[in-house]
Amino acid sequence: MSQAQLDQSVDLEALRAKLAGKQGRQYWRSLEELAQTPEFRAYVDNEFAAGAPEWDDRFSRRSFLQIMGASLALAGLSAGCTRQPEEKIVPYVKQPEYVVPGKPMYFATSDVLAGYGRGLLVQSNDGRPTKIDGNPDHPASPGPFAPQKAGMTFGAADIYAIASILGMYDPDRSQAVKYLGEYNTWTAFTTVMSNAAEKIGTQQGQGLYLLTETVTSPTLIAQMQALLAKYPKAVWTQHEPVNRDQSRQGAMLAFGEDAQAVYHFDRAARIVAVDSDFVTTGPASVRQAHDFAAGRRVRAGIAAGEMNRLYAVESTLTSTGATADHRLALSPAEIDRFVRLLAAKLGISVGQVEPGAVDAEFVEVVAQDLAEHAGRGLVITGEGQPAHVHALVHAINEKLGNHGPNRPIEFIEPVAASLDQGQSLRDLVKAIDQNLVETLIVLGGNPVYNAPADLSFKAHYEKVQTRIHLGLYEDETAALSHWHIPQAHLLESWSDARSVDGTVGIIQPLIAPLYNGKTAHDLLTVLLGEGGRNGQRLVQDYWKTQISGAEFEKAWRKALHDGVVPGTQRAAKAVTAKAAVDLPRLSAARAANDQVDIILRPDPSVWDGRFANNGWLQELPRPITKLTWDNALLVSPATARDLGAKNGDVLDLTSGAYRLAAPVFITPGHADGCMTLHLGYGRMRAGHVGTNVGANAYALRQTDQPWVVRDVKVAHTGRTHQLVDSQKHHSMENRDLVRGGTLDEFLHNPASIAKSHHEDNLHLSLYEPYKFTGTQWAMTIDLTACIGCNACTIACQSENNIPVVGKAQVAVGREMHWIRVDHYYSNDANHPDPNQPESEFQPVTCMHCENAPCEVVCPVGATQHSDDGLNDMVYNRCIGTRYCSNNCPYKVRRFNFLEYQRPVAESLQLMQNPNVTVRMRGVMEKCTYCVQRISAARIGAKKRGITDPSISAGGDEDYNILDGEVVTACQAACPTQAIIFGNMNDPSSQVAQSRLPHQPHNYGMLTELNTRPRTTYLARVRNVHPKLAAATHEEHY
Amino acid sequence: MKRLFTPYTNTIARATALGVPLLVLIAGGFGRMWLDSSYETGVGEAIDQPVPFSHEHHVAGLGIDCRFCHLSAETSSVAGVPATEVCMTCHSQIWTNAQMLQPVRDSFEKGQPIQWVRVNDLPDFVYFDHSIHVAKGVGCAECHGEVHRMPMTWKAQNLHMTWCLDCHRDPEKQLRPKDVVFSTDWFSGARAKLGAEIARENKVNTKGLTNCSTCHR
Amino acid sequence: MNQTHADNAHAGGDQAVTLYGLLAEYQDAEALVAAARRCREAGYTAMDAFSPYPIEALDEALGIGRTRLPLFVAVAAVVGGLGGYFLQYYTAVIDYPWMIGGKPLHSWPMFLPITFECTILVAGLAAAVTMIALNKLPEPYHPLFNVPEFERASQDRLFLCIEASDPKFDAVKTSAFLTELGAREVTHVYP
């Protein structure tokens, strides 16, 4: 039976049998080699025939001659001896005194996700923002655990924050005021509005409706209140596709009042995540991941109690589940049951609950473990769970004393206005039906696209007399509006925003609006009849009212500099749960074989769809599936077999009146009897990148079941859709790439968990090994900490001008990411079921091998070693033999097969990092350890060195770079500090401390090839509960 | 029948047999020389500028220091080309209605920058940092030549990689005392000896100076 | 013989000066070799034989010594080999030392293939060039080409030529001698 058939068949029995044969940990074989399916070939073929969007391949008769010419002309041989084209120097007319040409500057500001602010530190080169990092002073984007000895400190950030730089420069952004689809002017709009305002004023705002997304900006709220005071009858509706309605109702149920939980994972010894992807989803995820990782820094000499333990119970495999020490995959209904069982075990009255499909032992162990760590436990549930589950979880935490000051969970007044957004949108629609809505002003957001299907918002919106839309794009809503006003990007705006804990971050512009966009503030000033007040004044004036006049100037400047306004976080709030929660009866399990629950979740790349036109995010491989440029129905192998569905089969989903067709992607680890579909795709008017990508999950979404659509009928359409993933094979083939073991094993013998299969790790060579003296760069990646969130990949893409190549090119295996996060499925004695394997993440980037195989085979010396241990890549010397890639065992080299960097738009050129060469067609590229940052630091250190007495003239080096002076882009972005970089010859450096011999569980990948990689890994440690571990646990990857 | 070849064809035949390879060699040699010639490199060619700015006049004549206009030479990778403002500091007082300065005044009034033509143009994949060279004692003149003799500015060196390497391999000959780094007419008979001292003083160390990543990123 | 008269006429009298030599054609290889040997014994030195294919026996018969060609080739081989190795050594160790794959600058085992190729290349070219040079080629014109029959020397006929420059040469006697050695025909060759 051929590999192909073996991979394609979903015969679990066969797989179980296979696995039964082997003892120890086996890595799981991928279900399908995408490449072997005929439709793939068809796809690729016609991509090449018809021409992918990246490069048109159809030739006119004239170009035929041109081609024949080219074949004779041997493409510009004379290039070697011709002068460069004349270049212009354009200096300032008046140079701002703080600007030093060629030196980057950093500004603190904030961006907003789901309404909540997160701190940013934006790098600006000669007035162009070029790179985004987290602001370490901001609670939502924490910096390193240990303060750096020297150098600039960056905070962590998530992919949305980092990629928002591309969002700002996006040439598809709407660039002009439009009225009825025709170009118009802001002044025209303001005059019209002010006239309208008068009329509205006479009727006290009767008929004026405003629709915003979740708002936490104090300034905007103040403006709104002013507006509502001026027009008492005006109505303010809020709609955010990803809101906190469920949590809110949960809190109501539990405490009788709304309260918002703030989680301190660093205080928790035991964590139970009930369908909550707290490490990568939501505006607080970076903070949460950071705190979570603080409890998992497994280093030599830690005590047993110093590592937290995470139990994850979820339907769809998320980063949290993949990171968990124990994971249980349950369908939504079963999750409800699990929580009840857990509550019951902890002595909370939930009535009679049958264990059903839930593993009783698991519940038992979790309950006991939580009880043992009462007050240091944290049970968290996600927005996707119904209110009563939230309530139960609150009850459990209360019972265990996990609430309260300095406990893992603290409650505060909700940061955003406490209202049921579902209800408020329903009210708006009702009002439209009653013809009450004369003017509807949509301040940001895209309700026509992302309102639940059952409201048929599109139809209603069109009934409104005057429709005004403020948005970044001419999107679905803009298309149906009378007035469309281009919105200024947050990096172009003055504003402010509260983070999840209430802390206010000031938002300041880094560049004048590229497309003269306007902010919500601007628009409101018009309504308030105070037009022309600029954003800065507005925000400043608001804060004058908050900070007493005397030290305002100082405070204001400090707030701008730090990016946060001190002391603005919400005060803690005491809550007590009611004795009992009245629970609905448990919903029945799966009704019929052709019916499944569809789980809707914000997408790990495009969120609720607002990032759909962001090429970086579209091409970013999704954390588990490694899928790019699509969403899909994620389904477990078993359920896929029940439904007779293969990867790419398009299924027809029907839930009452609502239908949707979407392709299937088989994902081991997903709960049976349900499928997951991510929001944010199927955009009709997103832009060149995001339009017509994937299936629009909002078409199934309903106000009464926003996150889980029950009993959806499934039918085959017979069609298939090409799904493209950047990693085709998720089995480790029993190779010791990712190594690890349990905490017990680590404590007992740290080295054992990093042991290699191959005893022959001797470094045999014909030659004397090279002596690496002085500064020697090295990187360590902590596999225990990695949560697979992809922040490193996006940060690298932004820092190193890495191109987006498009779906067709990814399909043929030409993605360009310099650092990728490999994902493997694994089974072991504890997880024998190939339907429910464990997951491993492994970030892979250039290893900067001391014996680099790539260097030896390059005929022109385009890649060679530098004295500080870098594997240099010289693009302008490369002739593109691609031999280096063949000889790279880690396959981290990337090749410009086509002209990927062809400037599509001037704005995108502005975005590029001036310190990194833009690669031309036909050259190889790869991770450089951010050599541009190293060079900058070295030059600085050399200048210091001249006067530094500790450096002698005859010494080995004339500089001394301190630990922390060089921070790679990936390292800076990583929320869990899984990436450590520095000079390994400096014994006090973090990286030296993270290598052998200090960390016995440090290992290099494929060292049996004698490559001597500089990038090494800390083996993954799982804090397994002894009761859930198999009796004999001989770890053997 | 008529004979196919006449006696002198032998001479021709042998001449070609020897001559052709010879010619190829010679042509190659000339080709190589041409690459270094100023025809190819443009060394010594005065370049037209929107304003006929004379370094000769400002440096030799008025003795203005390089850093007065090229502000960031000591602090940043780029030396910086002066903002119109800087020109106007003087030219708002003197030569206020000189015709040749009209573009400067226009620029200042309209806020439109002057578009100078780059004289020393390194390829985009080469990253040169002025500050470190200045700090280590490499004088401006080492690369920019005797600017005080240039009525119109021209390229003083061919800027070939080989030329960069010469200095990166053995910098001492190009080093000079701190006080004369910005002087373009400084001369010393004993540079070799002097250079060695300065190298010690500034802790010049050639380790890694010929690594690719020192100049290419 | 009328052929010869024609030549005299065209040469215009004073033949001793302008005559290049006498060309005798022979039936087969054996006859040619025998004739050559006899001429040599008779003391002729400035003579050569012409055949459409190599005839080893002629070397001995005409007293052709061993050629110096192999020597040239040997020298060329050595020069090529050393040159190839030096090129690599100089560029990789002296001119611009690169740290490649943790290997030493002078990683000689990896220099050998090119050294070998250079040896062969130079030696091979030398073999061909010296052969041509020693044979004084190219020489598109040669007096013998004036003899119409001679064009069959490259096809199926065998010739022996005694040059006028030979001290023992005498147009009449030599011609007679060649004929008595079994020549089918003896032709006067003029430049």
Next chain:
Amino acid sequence: MEMPKRSRMQVLKHGHDFESVTHIVSAFPLTKRPPRGWFLAFGAAFSLMLVLMYSVGVLFLKGVGVWGINIPVAWGFAIINFVWWIGIGHAGTLISAILFLFRQDWRTSINRFAEAMTLFAVACAGLFPLLHLGRPQKFYYIMPYPDTLGLWPQWRSPLVWDVFAVSTYGTISLVFWYVGLIPDVATMRDRASNRLVKTIYGIMAMGWRGSARHWHRYQTAYLLLAGLATPLVVSVHTVVSFDFAVSNLPGWHTTIFPPYFVAGAVYSGFAMVITLVLPVRAIFGFKDFITEKHMNNMAKVMLATGLIVAYGYIMELFMAWYSANPYEQAVFFQTRWQGPYAWSYWSLIACNIIIPQLLWFRWVRLNPYVLWIVAIIINIGMWLERFVIVITSQHRDFLPSSWDSYWPTVYDYTLFLGTLGLFFSLLFLFIRVLPMISIFELRELVAHHTQEEAWHGANTGEVPPGTGAARGETET
């Protein structure tokens, strides 16, 4: 016709004299107007060559991305074709040089043709290292020359060795071929009637006149060239095999490669010679010069080299198993045997090992039609061998996460077909203007025969010298 065995197994049929062999061989290049067949053949080949130009044009305008290559399969058809063509280019010099050193007189009537084939094959092969570059306009970076960058080639790279090996091989083969041609060109000069043609041949002949002194040096030089070319042939494919053997990729990193690449090269080379010579022999009436003996011997050489190649395959497998190296074993026992490209591996085994065993049978060796088909199959098999080596090894190497697959595009195929066009265009031109068989060496054979006859009396099937019988065949 019925003939006693001995005469059947001659390298040259009896009854030929100098004139007859000269005439038969030189006839076609000297005919005023070649038959329509030649024009058709050449036209077909040339139009294929236009396909090559188009494919190359697209390549230069768009970049190597028009091919199916990716990461991890960064080398595709370009390298496969390169190795295949180079391999084919081995028979010529082998036949001329090695067989010459071993004094195998049966080389005589095929060496000229085989050498020409070598040159054209190398010309095709030489294209690919250039075309497969991401930036072909910078190919000269590989050459050592004093540039303005102060940079040199990186001598440890097998690709640089390749450049030297292939260019040396090309040059020496050309020289060898030309030296061999000189006396024959002289013959053409003297036989041609058209003055222009005469002059051209005359220039090429450099005034060769068959002087005994010249012959003496000539033969020494030829012998030395043969002596030099012999190790060269071996070295070239050894170096080509280094491209793979020196890397660390499982399936490439194998010490058996040099010998079995060389054997494979000879294997495919002879296969190609047979593929081309058999039709030529029939069309141009060279049956007397290229006899059953040639077919027999060439077939035997193929059989022998084929067995060496088979040994190579088996050794690879054995070492993979014996080394217990998981990556090696994965490549051979999973990827190649069961992987998505298993079909290529098994058909390669069929083409290169199983089918050629037919050559054990004498009738197969002597039956031109069967022999021809076997040769074609071997050509295909050898191409598949390179496909297996290049593609299967790359598409699944150390990290399963980077495993991917390779599917050639239309531009991969056109490039391959195009080079076939180039090859045959050159071949047909050669046939048209130069003697396909070394005439003066045929004369040597004739001379030896006449001696033989002198010693053991008259022979069967004798034809009086110079009579029409031999010439008559040229009309066919």
